[in-house]
Amino acid sequence: MRPASEHVLLVAEIVSSGSETTDRIVKLDQYARAGIPFYWRVELTATGIPVVYSYLLDSASRRYRDGEVFTGLVKATVPFPVEIDLSIPW
Numbered sequence: 001m002r003p004a005s006e007h008v009l010l011v012a013e014i015v016s017s018g019s020e021t022t023d024r025i026v027k028l029d030q031y032a033r034a035g036i037p038f039y040w041r042v043e044l045t046a047t048g049i050p051v052v053y054s055y056l057l058d059s060a061s062r063r064y065r066d067g068e069v070f071t072g073l074v075k076a077t078v079p080f081p082v083e084i085d086l087s088i089p090w
Contacts, residue, residue, distance in 0.1 A: 006035065013041050035059070
């Protein structure tokens with residue numbers, strides 16, 4: 001059963017080949033319209049280094065604003081304190 005969008009604080013998508021357009025455009029728009037406050041997209045660069053793109057919802061426009069871009073270490077305080085070392089092999 002899917003949680004109602006008002007109960008979702010953060011959605012994190014890991015982009016795979018073939019889902020780039022869906023994750024970068026379609027889902028970004030759908031999650032914003034659903035009112036989900038935070039969206040993170042994780043992608044691997046051509047060299048295999050993970051990058052996390054974070055987005056924050058502008059509740060008035062129901063569109064995401066660009067947040068921070070993380071490489072190496074994700075250290076965020078919102079939506080909750082978290083540290084993730086991206087240099088550790090998956």
